[in-house]
Amino acid sequence: MEEVKIGFLGFGNVGTGAYKIIRDNGNDIFLSEGVRLKVAKILVRDINKKRNVEVDNSILTDKFEEIVNDPGISIVAEFMGGVEPARDYVVSCLKNKKTVVTANKELIAKHGLELQALAKENGVGLYYEASVAGGIPVIKILAESLQANKIGEIMGIINGTTNYILTKMSEEGRSFSDVLAEAQRLGYAEPDPTADIEGYDAMYKISILSSMAFHKKVDVDKIYREGITQITPEDIEYGRELGFAIRLLAIAKKRNNTIEVRVHPTFIPLDHPLAAVRHSFNAVFLKGDAVGNIMLYGRGAGDLPTGSAIVSDIITACHQKDKHRYISFYNDEEGSAEKIKFNDDWESEFFVRLTVKDKPGVLAKIAGCFGKHGVSIASVIQKDRGKDAVPLIFVTHLAKELSMKKAISDIAEVEDVLMVENIIPVER
Amino acid sequence: MEEVKIGFLGFGNVGTGAYKIIRDNGNDIFLSEGVRLKVAKILVRDINKKRNVEVDNSILTDKFEEIVNDPGISIVAEFMGGVEPARDYVVSCLKNKKTVVTANKELIAKHGLELQALAKENGVGLYYEASVAGGIPVIKILAESLQANKIGEIMGIINGTTNYILTKMSEEGRSFSDVLAEAQRLGYAEPDPTADIEGYDAMYKISILSSMAFHKKVDVDKIYREGITQITPEDIEYGRELGFAIRLLAIAKKRNNTIEVRVHPTFIPLDHPLAAVRHSFNAVFLKGDAVGNIMLYGRGAGDLPTGSAIVSDIITACHQKDKHRYISFYNDEEGSAEKIKFNDDWESEFFVRLTVKDKPGVLAKIAGCFGKHGVSIASVIQKDRGKDAVPLIFVTHLAKELSMKKAISDIAEVEDVLMVENIIPVER
The missing domain is CATH 3.40.50.720 (NAD(P)-binding Rossmann-like Domain)
Known part of the structure; x- marks a missing residue:
């Protein structure tokens, strides 16, 4: 023995x-x-x-x-x-x-x-x-079950606290601060919740997973990071009308020799397997060139x-x-086969929510700002016509994040745009 | 090298x-x-x-x-x-x-x-x-990631052909034979589809998984097996009204020293993670005493x-x-710690669909048959009142399969019962 x-x-x-x-x-x-x-x-x-x-x-x-x-x-x-x-x-x-x-x-x-x-x-x-x-044995699977694959993509719900908060906000229409306070009362969120709600915890984890998957150290300072504190019930409601669920995703992609890694609130289609991951459960969705799509689901925390x-x-x-x-x-390593680059100008579709004055011509002006920076619009929803201040929601086609920032900065200057409420990437 | x-x-x-x-x-x-x-x-x-x-x-x-x-x-x-x-x-x-x-x-x-x-x-x-x-690396996970767990339950969608057929039937309201013919045309089902649609393929696979999980050889002749050929669009429709999706599940459970293993069409709640597994995808849902619920999802076939x-x-x-x-x-092994028994009288909730004459007293007679064999009823739906032949659907509480068989055999003899249409186990 x-x-x-x-x-x-x-x-x-x-x-x-x-x-x-x-x-x-x-x-x-x-x-x-x-x-x-x-x-x-x-x-x-x-x-x-x-x-x-x-x-x-x-x-x-x-x-x-x-x-x-x-x-x-x-x-x-x-x-x-x-x-x-x-x-x-x-x-x-x-x-x-x-x-x-x-x-x-x-x-x-x-x-x-x-x-x-x-x-x-x-x-x-x-x-x-x-x-x-x-x-969830995602480390072992990457190291010992998917070794024959080139991993192209990881999308993970790898922070249970934020998934719990976003699920509650989505299913009960409640505000972020209200649900956070409840989660803290129940012990699902820490007294200082920063590491979870600002995405640091997910950032550390996706750094580990992407480093393994791409055989290249992905330092945390190479990772774009954004938390969930700015998400409102209105964003969630309009997202749902467009067929999306909201999740804090940790995303890592490798295309050719370029890697991008990011953590941010994300809209995903309601029928995406990750959209079925509720409350404090975790899930990691992987794409390998041989295995195709694979998802691992389970308890991401607990003794x-x-x-x-x-x-x-x-x-x-x-x-x-x-x-x-x-x-x-x-x-x-020195003289490695691939010269890997990090891409800090990543591309995504974006959900953009504005509050505007309902006046003729405002849509044209905003569309002009998008167009000027090469961002093309996939769909527009205009709500509550006839009121003074009305919501105006766009979903863009694939656009570079920096181009989006520039377009949004121009849009904020348009006279009849009262407020840029939120910008949320969309993954499919 | x-x-x-x-x-x-x-x-x-x-x-x-x-x-x-x-x-x-x-x-x-x-x-x-x-x-x-x-x-x-x-x-x-x-x-x-x-x-x-x-x-x-x-x-x-x-x-x-x-x-x-x-x-x-x-x-x-x-x-x-x-x-x-x-x-x-x-x-x-x-x-x-x-x-x-x-x-x-x-x-x-x-x-x-x-x-x-x-x-x-x-x-x-x-x-x-x-x-x-x-x-999907379920073998490695059982052997090398969940070794610290006592596995209590496996529920798997481990045959892509039948999941494709059931998804199509569910989402398009089509008949089994119609969808099977299409699947054969598209190459998703074999010219001789017996191994898939009668559950043999799933039986071999759950034999392997349950043997590993329970550290005890589960021979295929110990496995209850039923295919999907008797499932109709009516079953699926009434199941959905009750909040269920249909899947061909391979199920293995170990409670104390008793093992039961079975393959059959099963109703599961629409919000169960396995209900989100569509088309030819596979998924294996496991319960370990330490890890809790875990699910692995991916492509179950293909080159x-x-x-x-x-x-x-x-x-x-x-x-x-x-x-x-x-x-x-x-x-x-000789003198092993546990004396493992196989349970061939397994327990489940059941969905029972009958066609009956809409006459006073018929429900009481049927309820009497259930009661006589110790099967208690959780819910009843009676449809299309006033017609000659009407559907009558029951969901039972947990009942032994042999008791169910006896109750159904009595029910078939009740004068105003025109047809026992289907009996489908329910898992949660």
Whole structure:
């Protein structure tokens, strides 16, 4: 019998989930996988804190050294979150020949490449399935099931909090601030919700996924990012009339040698598989040149779903202990086959919502502004004719984002345009 | 550089797809995976047949011996389908220390266990991702991403032909035979469609998935099977009024130590993720005790999607060449932890559609038949009151299938019941 001793760094929500899974399913894991997992030591801030899981106090420690210097511990699972001190600890563990399993998206998005190099140098593994989309095995699928494909596109709902908020706003016609307050009350949103609602969380995750898919490090500063705070029930209602649902999407595309990666609220057709993803569920939609469209759907957060990914990585690490696999970033190497460029002037269809005075000639003036910057109009809806201030909604054909910005800036100057209410990209 | 020589047994649709992927993406695979794949020999019936892919004729052979006896070939991909001679060939290859990758669901469902034992004995691998749901990596996810979970339930749309037919029937109100004829004309259904429309194809696939998920061989004769030939536009229409969509589902459940596995047309709620799976797409919905609900969606057939799974397995086999992984069937072993039973009297809610004479008292008589066999009624819809023959639709609460059969047999004897039109299980 092979017993594998594991050290935990942190014991919050996900750590507790992983602990429970090993406790409850450890025997089945032994029967099917041939490895006996044992949580040998857990780093916590306060050993005497009351916890919502029963745990032998003797395995709790507040000294990192007791884990990093324990020669019996071969795998360390990191649950601290954030860059420091997590990075410092992970580096020490890798240098001490311990395989690291982590749920830390910010750490992997910002330092994954150097941590992987360090792991490789020390002959140990670095696993991070839990860092993206909780229990959904999208990392493994990209690395080990779609290797025969050129991945052309990723579209993901990879932040549960914002999907919960947008679903509630859509289905109940409520305002952003109202639903956010409720989500905070229910514990679905953090007291400081910035990382979720401003798209940082999704940005870290799409950085990881796109880097893997394109075999090229996609730094977070290469990613266009926009949150959901400006979305109103009016946008959602007019979008629905046009056949669209709203989602915060993380999008990565590669065409020829050009990559674009962005996170923003997006309208998608109501019959798109991603439009059926409601509440806090996550889903990742991928396009491969061989496999075609594929979608993975499940719980993107929570103690047990994310714990499932952690324990799966631990088991995989046990099986690969003499031969850990590493993601290849061959497009970052000297003399690489492709010269990959990042495209910061991405193209999309756009939904544009204005409030205008209902006067003859206003539509012509606005159309002129679009035309001047090469943006062509696919459809127009004019509402509530005869009132002083009326909504005017456009959907454009494919247009460059910079051209759109210029057109909108001109439109804002048109005399009878009272307000540029919102501009939302449309994907199909 | 490691060059891996592969032999193909058969060169139909999927074989051609795998060939094209290796030809077109081989260099990328080399860059990211470090293995150079080479199709060294292809077994065909007729070397001179015109093919829809350009291939060097010198690698074609009509002699199996040229593949099985070639010491340079380390991996053989089998595309013949059916049990014999595929089984015979696969056995020979395994005995000659060649790893086998296959898309053959019938072979794996019927002989997977013995073939895996033979592979293990010979230190080679047996891989069959392509045998279930084409390009969707459900085999790998069960084996290598959900290992920490006890899987309680699988519900799959794993036959594209029947899903295409049911989607068309549902969305266009057309009859089964009409849509089947169209599907045959378009090449979506075989000239002899029995394997698809009678549920055999789905039965083989759910046998494979449930055996893996429950670590216990689920023989095909343990699986309840019913095809879609009896489904009518009327069933679909009344189902929709009740909030249901119809799908041919392959269902496997494990509760405590009892397993039930079945394939039949099923009503599911219109907002169930599987209800959004249209046309020839496949999806597999899984419930794990840690991960919760998870769904995988994609192309379940086709040359390139299924080829994607084949080539992925080939790459995995290259990486694991000294240490192939095998599925553990620990619940089949002597003295296994659990005594697993198969449940052939499964439980479900049921939709029951009758045609009755619209007379006072008929409902009471029918309700009496249900009651006598312990089947309780959740809802009743009576249509077109006042006509001679009217539809009467019931949805039951959870009931045993055998009790339902007895109740229906009694109901058929009630004087004013003109016809028992259909009985369709409901899952939620």
